[in-house]
Amino acid sequence: MREPDSAPGMTAGGRQLPASSHQTGRPLFVTIVAILLVAVAIGAIVGGILLSVPAGEGALGSLQVRLGVRSEEGMQYSLQILLAAIILAGLSALLAWGMWTLQNWARTAVILLLGAIGLYYGLTVMFDAAGQIFGGEQVVPVGTILRIAFSGLFGVVATGLIPGAIIYALIRLDAHFEESPGQRAFIDRCIRHLLLATALSAVLIVFLIILFTLAEAWEAIEEIGLNTMLLGTIWRPGSIIGAEDARFGLVPMIVGSILATFGAIVLGVPLSIGTAILLAEIAPSLVREIMRPAVELLAGIPSVVYGLFGMVVLAPLIRKIEVPYNTGFGLLNASIVLAVMILPTVTNIAEDAIRAVPRHYKEGSLALGATHWQTIRDVILPAARSGIIAAIILGIGRALGETMAVIMVIGNSIAIPKPLTNNPLTLFLSSARTLTGNIAVEINYAAGAHRSALFFTGVLLFLMILLVNSLARYLMRERLSS
């Protein structure tokens, strides 16, 4: 409806989209759904009554016994059953009324409810089928697999068909349902608050982590004491040898973590920075196309695969070094494995830092006759310094936090690592245990104060890494602002 050509006195407006752009009239389908909902309500009430009132010896009575609502002493759970029945009936009646009066919220609620029910049954069928196909000890013949898969599929479709059809019909009919602007505004506000809640969920989780790990660690702090744990050099948990002589000194683990991380940094950082410089400044694009995905791939490989490699390949290699008590498992092995694992992190961030150096620094230097390498060494790297340091610090954090790969290759002895011979370098051939390893290796059978001490290790680790990461973030932000 356009506005007619100007005629004095005529008011504007004439909304072509009527405030209620919905079609009038209640479709038959909606009436049926409403009636069904009313039936559900009535059924709930009747069922509730039938299940809470003793019914004598007939079929109903034995049903009551079988369902467990009736025993020698009389009717069990009567109150809960009646309550549930009333709530169910009330909700059904409410939905029925909403459908009858063509309210949008009722339609949405019915769709969601049916969706949930269909999903639940679909999942149950899926779990069942999977159990039959995959759970057995022998190979299930292909024929059987197909049969089970088909019957499973059929089951899913069957249980999903009815709710699905209803949902589909309700969606097609949505033109008939209306929603007042007041309702829309209300929903808008609800959504806004809901979204704020999701944004706060991350904070909630951090808070819960701190809360729960601290709570579990508290027993250790009280009974064993911070001093003993942080300064004690012997770790001999009571669960193993009896509570009398239990010692919970964490120093061996702290030393182990520091040494392993140190080794990882010494081996990994030069490689990472070198690769970063290569990627940012030197490598032609063909080489870059290969190297960068390679580094990214390194990041995605599961840590257990690195551990496995360390166990099966590195350990025998290291054992070749002729030193007594050298098992091939120890700090060297862990350092190598960790170095490879931190490569992607450090390379990435260092490369970003190098790329972020303004072009005119580089161009100015080259224009004055410096070689490319001189430019890199004396102009670009210094300018990227804080970013590179941040990269290294993040690498430290990553190495400190790694668990599974480390415990597979480091030997896990609970003594403070010592050099195996007079040569101090053989320190790295010694076996050790890290803080993370300590947790992983003992948590599954620890109890009481022992378990609490492990949680304390977790708290310690959390704080250390929090510190490290905050430092890195501070440095990176400083670089951005300068």
Add this chain to the structure above:
Amino acid sequence: MESTRTKLKVRDFSVFYGDFQALRDITVDIPAHRITAIIGPSGCGKSTFLRAFNRMNDLIPNTRVQGRVFLDDQDLFGIDVVELRKRVGMVFQRPNPFPKTIFDNVAYGPRAHGLRDRARLAEIVERSLKDAALWDEVKDDLDKSGLALSGGQQQRLCIARALAVEPEVILMDEPASALDPIATLRIEELLQTLKKNYTIVIVTHNMQQAARVSDYTMFFNMAEDRAGYLVEYGPTKEIFTRPREKLTEDYITGRFG
């Protein structure tokens, strides 16, 4: 000249971004079913003024307004803003079709307002595309992405999209400045057809375009404190042949701006 109704009344209207005054005390009547052009040098607040009519300035933080604006005797700032934007539509300087099909682009507005009947939507899409002079070019390709059209076609798509909501007023912020001359010409022709049914307010940098296209012209200028103000307003013919203010004459003859 036939008597015309006033569609938009502006009284002592000012806009502030924080402490900075972007517009000062604008007072003007904008007639219905006519094309009103707003011209003036860069930065004198033409776009700010235009965007006041559908309250897009509200999206910018720290914006404040003073004075009153009326849409058919209703206070613009008293109506619900979502309802307002159904009645006052906008076409932007750079075409901004959504990454959806042509059909979904045009149907977006009506759908957002609650219309879901496919038959009616198809009607509206066809009508809007026809009114925007785009139907013949795309009628067999309604499922093509809106982004696959040329610049001129994209802008006509945006016009169709705005028309689909059936507004009373259409605001255009330099609608042809990003287009080539031929596409520009087609848009200008389109405006003449559209004004029969809509009130159009168009900001343009191009004086010749304003002279060609509009019935009324507003000339804005920037004061020393960089606030924009209305220098002169009147029928386009008079503004361009017998301007009352010297400033207007200087601008039109190209002595500044």
Add this chain to the structure above:
Amino acid sequence: MLLPVSSDAQLARRTVQLATGSLARRKLSQKVAFVFLWLAGFLVVAALVWIIGYVMVQGVRVINLEFLTTRPAGGVSGEGGISTTIVTTLYLVVLTIVIATPLGVGAAVYLVEYAEETERESRLVSYLIAIARTGIEILAGVPSIIFGLFGFALFVSAMKLKFSLLSAGLSGACLILPVIIRTSEEALLAVPRSYREGSLALGATKWQTTVGVVLPAAMPGIITGVILSVGRIIAETAIFWVTLGGSYRLPASLLSSGRSMALHVYMLASETRAFEKAMGTAAILIMTIVMLNLIINYTSRRFAARMMGKSR
């Protein structure tokens, strides 16, 4: 000598310093330096090739239909296949994604679309938002063993869910939440303002704009984040070691224990001598990760193309 360069004058001074000394000498030291740099790059790629190559070669030998469709026999023998671990891993992935994605995307939507205007309205809200952002950053840096401990303390013990899919899934969701929030935020920020303006100018509400225009445009970016998280969950071990248990049986419900593939590799390697089966499982893991990486590359390129396509 390694002081940060902070002005053009300093730069000029510095470069004049370096530019002295014979050209030949400087070119030689550049050659030497570059050799070392290329060596570094080569070593990195070589490490990757060696590790993946070795595991794949050793592992592929073990893979056959029986390996894939029978379950592990448990105990120290290392007999049996990995069927239940494959299914458990699948369950875990779906569970964590289903829990974390709505939360993560919702948080990102709030932070990008709604935070600005709500911040203006109320100081409390702007504090909350700042706290929320810090929380997300902190969460992103927590190592997985800590998530495991946390899951153990909260889900396994306090909520009495015991070692189960549910405990592991909830813990895993916490782990990937920051990833999803970050990538979704980036994807949403990349959607140009003109889309939002266009939609609002047509009289749509903010929520309609978000759902009708912004989210669909950001979808490839969001999906990239989801796939990244899938890769993360598949590769994770420490967190599930402590919340999932290690049962070799197939979980019959959300509350049953189970064993993921990565966990199985660990248990085979440390509790049995069945290194070949461990290699086999590892090989499958690597193949999955490589495939996921390829998919991520594809979707992020499509995302970039879409964004490029509209900005003219």
